[in-house]
Amino acid sequence: MDLALLVSAAIAGAIVVLTPGPAVIAFIGIGAARGRWAGAQFLFGHLLGDTLWCSLALVALVGANLVSPWLFHGLALACGLYLLWLGTKAVLVRKRPDGGTSADVDRPYVRGLLFGVSNPKSYPVTLAVFTAILAGQLGGFGWSEAPIFLLACLIGFVLADFILIWLVGTGPLRRFYSSHEIWIIRATGVMFIGFALNTLWHLARDLSLIA
Template identity: 45%
Template sequence: MTGSMLAGAFLAAVFYVIIPGPAFLALLGIGAGQGRKAGAMFLGGHLAGDLVWSTLALVAIVGANTIGTLVFDVLGLLCGFYLAWIGWTALRAKPRGADKPLLMVERPLRRGLIFGLTNPKGYPVALATFTALLASSASTLSFSTLPMLLAVSLFGFLLADLFLIAIIGASIVRRFYRKHELAIVRMSGLLFMGFAVQAVWHAAPGLANWRRA
């Protein structure tokens, strides 16, 4: 178990939570309309989905590495393209128009649980993010490292959730987000593009060596 592997799993979990997406926007709406407690309950429910999708992603990544580095390199290349597509979509985002009224959620814990477990983008985003940040440790991944990776990921999820809980509901945050929503989304697009470059960078040498062989 290397430090870079643990750091990669931790950062992947953090970025998976805090990068703006459907869940982030839902949380912002709940926090803005109902305060930090409701937002915290939403995140508590959503954590179940985070753990499910990250576990499946890590199992897929470790399994691919156990089968062979070629599979992992192909997986990394595909995930790189997927991340690039997400980033490009965010960079081309357009203003949504006038602010819409906030929707009051009566059971934010249940909403978060359903939202997290039924989000169709949960698995591919987790797979792409974890693949990009664990690619440099591909040679040391195995099923024996999976429990520690999951533990570190859970720690990352919790810290990211606490960070979001600390900032949601604040009027200055709501005003800032509404004023700079487009810029925030586009900056997240740049971050996804950076992940894409990293994933392709680590996958390309292995694929090139395989072609020569």
């Protein structure tokens, strides 16, 4: 496989991870509140979702007829409902007597894993980035090249994850979060609900449930 295509795949993977959205917002909240290690656990759990959506975007570019549109409809419904649940919890967050909040995450890896496979931003952004950066280079692409292509994307994911892990541990960010934690969590919840409603609205429109 052409080296330029692999480098482009890694760059595309990094852009997907660094693009602001629900996962980046959730990561900043966890990492700023609990430190770099907790943030790293969230991102490493999220890698499964990154790989899943990357694979689906690749299928859409190279062999769209291999996947039923009902798979994407089902994923959109699950994504929307999960984000709606997370957003509602965040909006209703309360301080605990020990100084923590009811939104504290006890298992960042598991939260990242769930978030990764149910992030409604991931598929359209991944597909858009791949189309913009890679579509012109995929003319001779075959399925035998898919594993090494996905590996290059994974390298891009991991490099971008380390950039975010460094960023979330910086003093100014952690001090700002500590000073405004409860309102940042609630604002994040409002954004999550917005993402969820947008996802469910587009799903309803695709299914012709609304005009």
